[in-house]
Amino acid sequence: MTINAIRLGLVTTIALVLQTTLFTELRIAGIAPELILALAAISGFVAGPNRGAIAGFWMGLAYDVVLETPLGLAGLAFCLVVYGAGIAGERAFRPTWWFAAGACAVSSALGVIVLAVVGALVGGGGVATGGLISVLLGVALLNALLAPLVMAAVRWGYGRPRELRAVA
């Protein structure tokens, strides 16, 4: 468990570095992928709702600290989204790469909505790079493209290098 936590911490740190360096430049139509959100969503898919939500919460807090979002905003959004992704992953029959990409896209879209809505409610955050729909679609697409890489990183983080999570 401790080794896994360290590995996941390392994966999250690398993702944060990429989010705050590379992906500030690599934007499609002004929209950047949300790598931490993808990481969190896939965590739920790989580790299930319980462990995934805990990981998602901590990833969200790391996102809040390093980015400028209010502390707890991404933590809240990510643990909710990851929990849903975890349940979807449990119910999926023989989860595959394309299923993971699709789940990542849907989870990311939901994550965008939760971040935007909660951000608007609490008076901080909110979508800054364009309209909600375009950001939602853009993030879903970009995160789906990144899903295979993120999946590999998360599986390494959880010490499951070969197999996808067991089917419920």
Next chain:
Amino acid sequence: MAAPTQGGRTWYTLGLLVLSALTLLTLDFRGFGPIESAQGAARDIFSPVRSVGAAITKPISNGFEGLFNYGDLERENAELRALIAQFEGESFQEDVDRFELEQIRRELSLDYLDGQDVLAAEVITGPVGNFASLSVEIDRGSSDGVREGMPVVTGSGLVGRVSRVDSKRSLVQLITDADFTVGVRITDRDEVGLAHGNGSGSPRSITVDQGIKQSVAVGDLVVTSGGRSSRFPPGLLIGIVSNVIPKDRGLELEVELNTAPAAIGFVNVVLFEVEEEQG
């Protein structure tokens, strides 16, 4: 009965996480000191890691920029050359234009440069992600004397204000951010209005939609109003009125900025602090 227990446990975990997040949100909005200190310390620890990451990923982002945005760069260069030529041609054609140019020059050699210290800083990252406010990060922090709220300018005028300070870096909320507000006035007038950013959809303009009722013409210069409670010193150039829209309660002005704040590379932090009222 194993499944309900498992389900109950996960719901319990989720509930606990949601409660924790809401508690942190509440504390953050109340400005709970230890939370802010912890965030600052975490960012300071992360900062060198990020610098290494930036150095490693720079060639990739440069390659991406060259590959996908080469056309945009060429077009921007062409537009800038045309703009320079236009300014050079227009500014000496008529006395009126010459007079306006003198006004611009006067505004550009802003009073604060004489009266206030400034600190040069490099922009190290642009806006991050899709949810943070429109902001850029600069390589100066509290150890350099930067404080929250300080105005940030370039030779072209106001570009934002410091919204967060860590020891070695600071975050600058750009003037184009939808939550950015600043008191403004038209040069040579006393009437004060309130301007706000328009978000990422308008990277080179802001809107004045409160307080201006007197006649305003396209081309008038807009500067900060200053004043006792203002976060900005008076007379900082903001931009030029590009459109005037009559409204029921006065005028709405579209103000074109001299530069797109998100694209700048170097800035000056004006070491200006609002004096807190006692008592």
